[in-house]
């Protein structure tokens with residue numbers, strides 16, 4: 081399972097707080113997801129982060 085953050089992200093930081101293993105603030109000031117498959121032990125946190133995104137900017141790929 082991989083995730084992607086689209087351009088509708090408003091950089092609220094919620095996903096980076098809920099699942100910092102997967103979501104992070106990039107050097108460009110935009111929030112992004114790690115390129116690798118999400119580790120099993122944080123899959124639930126990643127799902128919670130996706131569900132909690134206020135603008136629906138997180139998608140599975």
Ligand code: SF4
Pocket residue numbers: 085088089090091092093094095096103111129132133134135136137138
């Ligand atoms: S929760 Fe959504 S809007 Fe907030 S930083 Fe993450 S992707 Fe962006």
